[in-house]
Amino acid sequence: MSETNYFWQGGRRIEVKPDENAITIHAESEADAQRAAERAGVDLEVARPVAPGLVSVRLLGDRDRAMTQLRDNHQVVHHVYRDAQDFDNEYLITESFFIKFKPGTPDSDIQAYLQTEHLVMEQNLGNNTFLVRVTDTTGRNPIRTANAAASRPDVEYAEPNLVRRLTRFFIPSDPLFSRQWHLHAPVDVAPDLAAGAGIFAADAWDITRGRRDIVVAVADDGFDLTHPDFQGEGKVVARLNATIRRGNVSAGIDWDENVQPRPGDYHGTPCLGVAVAEGNGTGVVGVAPNCSLVAVRFPLSMSDAHFVLMFQKISTLADVVSCSWGVGPANAPMSSTFRDALTILTERGGRRGKGLIICVAAGNNNCPVQDLNNTRTYQFRTRFGIQRYSGPIDRWIAAHPKVITVSASTSRMTRSAYSSWGKNISVCAPSDNWDDLGLTNPTGLGITTTDNENAGSNSDFTPGSRFTDHFGGTSSATPTVAGVCGLILSANPSLTAEQVKELLEQTADKNLNISSDTMVNEPGDFDADGFSLWFGHGKVNAFRAVEKAAQGTMAQETADVEERPGLSIPDRGRPVTSSITINDTGTISDFRIKVDITHTYIGDLRVDLLAPDGTAVSLHSNTGGSTHNLIKIYSVQEFPALRSLLGKPIQGTWQLRVVDTFWFDVGTLNSWRIVARLAAPAPLGGPPQEWQENGQYATS
Numbered sequence: 001m002s003e004t005n006y007f008w009q010g011g012r013r014i015e016v017k018p019d020e021n022a023i024t025i026h027a028e029s030e031a032d033a034q035r036a037a038e039r040a041g042v043d044l045e046v047a048r049p050v051a052p053g054l055v056s057v058r059l060l061g062d063r064d065r066a067m068t069q070l071r072d073n074h075q076v077v078h079h080v081y082r083d084a085q086d087f088d089n090e091y092l093i094t095e096s097f098f099i100k101f102k103p104g105t106p107d108s109d110i111q112a113y114l115q116t117e118h119l120v121m122e123q124n125l126g127n128n129t130f131l132v133r134v135t136d137t138t139g140r141n142p143i144r145t146a147n148a149a150a151s152r153p154d155v156e157y158a159e160p161n162l163v164r165r166l167t168r169f170f171i172p173s174d175p176l177f178s179r180q181w182h183l184h185a186p187v188d189v190a191p192d193l194a195a196g197a198g199i200f201a202a203d204a205w206d207i208t209r210g211r212r213d214i215v216v217a218v219a220d221d222g223f224d225l226t227h228p229d230f231q232g233e234g235k236v237v238a239r240l241n242a243t244i245r246r247g248n249v250s251a252g253i254d255w256d257e258n259v260q261p262r263p264g265d266y267h268g269t270p271c272l273g274v275a276v277a278e279g280n281g282t283g284v285v286g287v288a289p290n291c292s293l294v295a296v297r298f299p300l301s302m303s304d305a306h307f308v309l310m311f312q313k314i315s316t317l318a319d320v321v322s323c324s325w326g327v328g329p330a331n332a333p334m335s336s337t338f339r340d341a342l343t344i345l346t347e348r349g350g351r352r353g354k355g356l357i358i359c360v361a362a363g364n365n366n367c368p369v370q371d372l373n374n375t376r377t378y379q380f381r382t383r384f385g386i387q388r389y390s391g392p393i394d395r396w397i398a399a400h401p402k403v404i405t406v407s408a409s410t411s412r413m414t415r416s417a418y419s420s421w422g423k424n425i426s427v428c429a430p431s432d433n434w435d436d437l438g439l440t441n442p443t444g445l446g447i448t449t450t451d452n453e454n455a456g457s458n459s460d461f462t463p464g465s466r467f468t469d470h471f472g473g474t475s476s477a478t479p480t481v482a483g484v485c486g487l488i489l490s491a492n493p494s495l496t497a498e499q500v501k502e503l504l505e506q507t508a509d510k511n512l513n514i515s516s517d518t519m520v521n522e523p524g525d526f527d528a529d530g531f532s533l534w535f536g537h538g539k540v541n542a543f544r545a546v547e548k549a550a551q552g553t554m555a556q557e558t559a560d561v562e563e564r565p566g567l568s569i570p571d572r573g574r575p576v577t578s579s580i581t582i583n584d585t586g587t588i589s590d591f592r593i594k595v596d597i598t599h600t601y602i603g604d605l606r607v608d609l610l611a612p613d614g615t616a617v618s619l620h621s622n623t624g625g626s627t628h629n630l631i632k633i634y635s636v637q638e639f640p641a642l643r644s645l646l647g648k649p650i651q652g653t654w655q656l657r658v659v660d661t662f663w664f665d666v667g668t669l670n671s672w673r674i675v676a677r678l679a680a681p682a683p684l685g686g687p688p689q690e691w692q693e694n695g696q697y698a699t700s
Contacts, residue, residue, distance in 0.1 A: 005084070007091075007143045008150055008159045010333030010394075012372075015084035016091060021045075021063055024092055026076035027055045028246060040073040042066040050092060051163045051301035052244030056080060078141060086391035089330045092163040094303050096122055097146040098337035100129040100156040109154060117145060122252075123305065129337055131161060131305050159335045164307070164396065166300045166325045179448045179469065180284060181411055182430040182480065192443050194413045196511065197430055199480065201287055203543035204487055207550050209279065210290035211490040213636055215351060216276050216482055217294035217318035219310065220268030220325065222261025222459075224452050225295060227269065227466055229277040229284055235292055238317050242298040242310060253309050259297040263456025268297065270461065270471040271324050273450030275479035276486065283467055284449055287483025287542065291490065294318045300325065304338040307397075311342065311356070315349035319489055320357040322482035323397065324475035329367045329378050329389040332396045339400060346402040346497050352643050355497025357489075358403040359482040361474035363395060364436065366518055368422035370399040376521055381436040399424050404485075404501050407535060408432075408477040409512060410444035415524060415534045417442045417517040419474060425536035426501060427508050429480040432472025435518050442517035447471040484542045491550040493636075494589040494647045500549075507545040508538030559584040559650050562673035567658075569599065569667045575659035578669060582650050586678030590636055591645050593674050595619065597630040597658065599667025604660045605630060612652025617641045622661060629667075650676055 006015050027033040030047045033055040037044045043060040050056045059066045070077045076095060083089035101110055105128060114121060118137040121130055134142050142160050149158035181193055183201040212234045225236060239259045245252035261269065272286075272295060279289035294317050298310055314321050334342075342358065350356035362369055365380040370393060377390040398405050398420075405424045408416035408431035415421075417435045419428070433444025451468035452460045461468035481504070488500050495503070512535055514524045524534030531537060565578040599605060607620040607630070618641065619634055636642045656672050 007147060008157060009162070010159075010336055010339055011157065012333050014091070014331065014333070016081040017084050018079035019082055019090070021058050022080040022090075023057060023059065023063065023067060024050070024078050024080060025055050025057055025070065026053060026095075028053055030055055033057055036070065036073065036075050040066075040069040040075065042069050050165060051303070052299055053246065054092065054094075054163060054301075056092070081143075083331055083391060086331065086389060088387065088389065089332075089391065092165070093142055094161045094163060094305075095142055096131050096133040096161045096303075096305065097142045097149075097158060098125075098129065098131055098161060098304075098335055099146070099149055099158045100127070100336065102154050102156050103128065105154045113149075113152075117149075119145075125308070125337060125341070127340075128156075129340070131337070157336045159337065161303045161305045162335065163301055163303045164327065164332075166327060181445055182447055183285070183287065192445055193411045196509070197409070197411045197413045199287070199430065199484065199540050200543035204484075204546040207543075207546050208290075208487055208490045210276075210288035210486055212290065212292050214288070214291045214486050214489045214493065215294055215318045215320070216288060216291050216486045217296055217314050217321040218268060218272045218275060218479060218482070219296040219298060219314065219321060219323055220271050221300070222265030222297055222452070222455065223259045223268045223272055223295040224261055224450070224455065224466075225259065227273075227450050228282040229273055229280065229286075229450050230293070232278045232280060235278060236295070237292045238294045240294065240296045240313065242296070242306075244299065244302065244306065253306060253313075255313070259295045261452050261455035261459050264458050265297075265455060266452060266459045266461065267324070267475065268295070269452045270449045270468060271322060271475060271479045274447065274471070274476055275322055275483040277450055287480055288486035288490070291483075291486040296321075304335045308338055308341045311345055311358075312349075315345050315356045317351065318356065319350050319352060320359065320482050320485045322359045322479040324361045324473075324478045326361060326363055326398050327396045328363070328382070329365050329380060329393055329395070331392045331394055333394045334396055334400065342397070342400055343402055350497065351640070352493065352646055354495070354647060357482075357485045357497045357500055359478050359485065360398050360400070360403045360405050361478040362398055362405050362407040362425055363420035364418040364473050365420055366418055366520065367420055368393050368522075369395050369405060369420055369424040370422060379437055386437065395420075402498075404481060404504065405536075406474055406478045406481045408472075408474045409535065409539050410442075412444055412513065413511070413539075414444075414513045415516040415520070416444070416472075419534070421520065421522065421524070421534045423533065425533070427481060427504050427537055427540045428535040429477035429540050431474065431477045431480075433517065434472070437518075440517050447476045449476070481540050484540050484545060487542060487546045488549045491546045492589060494587055495549060503545055503548055504540055505537035507541050507548055508536070509541050510535075510538040512539055559586075559674065559676045559678060562671060564671040565669055567669040569597070569605075569658055569660050569669060571666045572660055572663050575657050576669060577655050577657045578672065580654045580656075580672075580674060582652065582654065582674070584678065585649070585651050587647050588645050588650050588676050588678065590677035591642050591674075592633055592635045592676070593619070593642075593672065594633045595630060595656070595672050596670040597667055598670055599630060599660075599665060600628055601625070601662075601665035602627050602630045604662040604665050605667075606659050606661055608657045610655040610657060611645060611648060612654060613648060615644055615648065617644060650678055
């Protein structure tokens, strides 16, 4: 059988060659792989886990014979593939591949294809897109099967589901520091601290310090949620710990709540503190201290199918997600399926259905995020020493056009010496400064944030302390931007993810010093359109961004209408309906409804709100048992179903429908009241408003 020499990824043809000695074995551990090899009579030189359920091994002896022996012993094995142009760039495949059929392809044709090729459907991803797995009777590996499928006239694309081995974007340094200088514009300028180097967060806090109903997620390694700076009522919305299902390298995640750091988990807690550490007087403060959080712990090696599942899970819980990780300099295009899934999530995902805001680190390798025609050689340091790369550069998720890709600037308002760059950068944010090649000794302050303690070896930056001043990299710049996004949405929840990205770019500072402590292959000057290859659209300015977001909510103050129908609710009878007509114009940016019903057994009741456009929200559905009287205020913050109304026009007739569904108890709909904050296109100045417990807005 001829060897596979290419596959498709992200619509691009990738030329590859099988490694002469390295293969992957589906096994849970190095020991399991070694035992499988012994049973098959195969000698292994090296074995190392590369992903949950996947071990990379180097063989002694003939590769093809060893693979045949392993397969004869019912072991799933695959080649490790190398980029034909850059042999250091490896690709790890799974048993599965993505396939998208063209619009209009009959379901019967799709099923016939699966049956003919003896494929198992792992996931139906919608839009005629599927994750499918090869079987023993398929007769080909997933790459060859995908390549054959790609040539079918009814197939739009077919691409392997690759395992991605990610790198955290942080390398410690030894900076001089001033605590949390990155949050504010300093008055006193030290030698390593330029006035204006921060993001003006303190000025933004005069408008909003964030709202609990705006949720920022950080996906990373472990999180110390016992830390005092993550305490506060309603602070933690969810804890998500991802575990890859045993025996399933391709797809399937089990979730639990154990996100606490294990030995070696050093990265997540500092990132989380940068974004949303609570302003409770106990230590540091995050960019968006009053926003709530979702902590997502996941293994740093997963397939694209797993990443699709993870981002879809996050999308149901959060408005913003911070991703301080990615791949190093490599030819690593996204699979079309993962790329399309992120596009859909950024357009209509997220808790509010207005798009999940995805902030991604540009990386710390002083090279482009994407340059498909690259012929230059870039050097960078890994745990194996200094590496060199000179092929096409496509850095996976950081190159996606819909995400917010973040580079780093220093306390001196220069380019961070390590920061990656290029046309994909959206904005930069302040961080530390170091040269990973050790060719220069750059100066610059580090970032002060939360740190792990008592989590085991190699799990903190500053031993003996729950805080550190040694954090940095684009790992720190990224949650800084995510926190600013949380503040923007707190000021104006009606904004879409695309509008938040545009607002960040429009309000960014361009008064940076176009200088760098390391050589960069492209100039960093801002062009006529206000874009820099080093800094994107500039350094994020929290105050200007939040101020502009808040102005869009002030053209009208509130719509406040009450109806007192006094309607009798018949015992197990027909629904009674009361109407409120609102003549105000504008779209809803916040919403509350107060219901006052006298009833001797509220477990009998179902109460629904009907918006003018037909949207229905169930407020109460046969809960409460024998409790008397339903007198309650339903808010967007406390009742997530109301989020479906955000961004909709307020004008029109609203209805409250009440029905008693059981015998013996009766009651009366006494009154109900709608109070809504409205966003209108024409901005006005003035301070923002905060919602008070009485259902009114008050100027702060």
